[in-house]
Amino acid sequence: MKIRTDFVTNSSSSSFICEICKYETSGYDMSLSEAGMVCCENGHIFCEEHLLLPSRDELIKRAKKRNKIDNSHVRFLSDLDILYTWIIENGSHYDIPQEYCPICQMTCCTETDMLKYLLKEAHLDEEAILKTWKKRFGNYDKLKEYLLEKKDES
Numbered sequence: 001m002k003i004r005t006d007f008v009t010n011s012s013s014s015s016f017i018c019e020i021c022k023y024e025t026s027g028y029d030m031s032l033s034e035a036g037m038v039c040c041e042n043g044h045i046f047c048e049e050h051l052l053l054p055s056r057d058e059l060i061k062r063a064k065k066r067n068k069i070d071n072s073h074v075r076f077l078s079d080l081d082i083l084y085t086w087i088i089e090n091g092s093h094y095d096i097p098q099e100y101c102p103i104c105q106m107t108c109c110t111e112t113d114m115l116k117y118l119l120k121e122a123h124l125d126e127e128a129i130l131k132t133w134k135k136r137f138g139n140y141d142k143l144k145e146y147l148l149e150k151k152d153e154s
């Protein structure tokens with residue numbers, strides 16, 4: 001049995017946030033796999049369940065190719081077993097190839113990327129935005145009001 005105390009000074013608390021659904025989990029010395037998350041080769045961190053996995057047939061084919069499973073196993077495997085077989089096949093929860101990452105495949109995007117893109121397209125930076133806000137809204141309450149306004153009201 002593993003006993004952990006909260007008083008050990010060298011244990012560190014780690015936390016992981018899914019960049020796709022914003023699910024957050026934390027624990028002492030928690031690893032990415034314990035958090036149920038993966039990290040793609042571009043550094044995107046997200047829940048295992050968001051992985052863009054190949055079809056069940058394709059996963060089985062690949063696992064067979066590497067002699068990890070044979071025909072007698074296949075019919076007993078659930079989709080979840082196959083998912084884990086695949087993650088183990090990949091070697092780790094890190095450096096997941098881009099083809100399995102929804103962010104890399106542009107089926108969804110992060111707020112950070114969206115913000116960076118919009119700033120670049122609009123030729124804006126933090127300084128310019130703050131200057132505009134001060135001139136246009138004067139105080140934070142007015143800005144908040146504007147941001148909460150529905151699009152079609154003006």
Ligand SMILES: [Zn+2]
Pocket residue numbers: 018019020021022023046047050
């Ligand atoms: Zn998630």
Ligand SMILES: [Zn+2]
Pocket residue numbers: 040041042043044098101102103104105
């Ligand atoms: Zn990615």
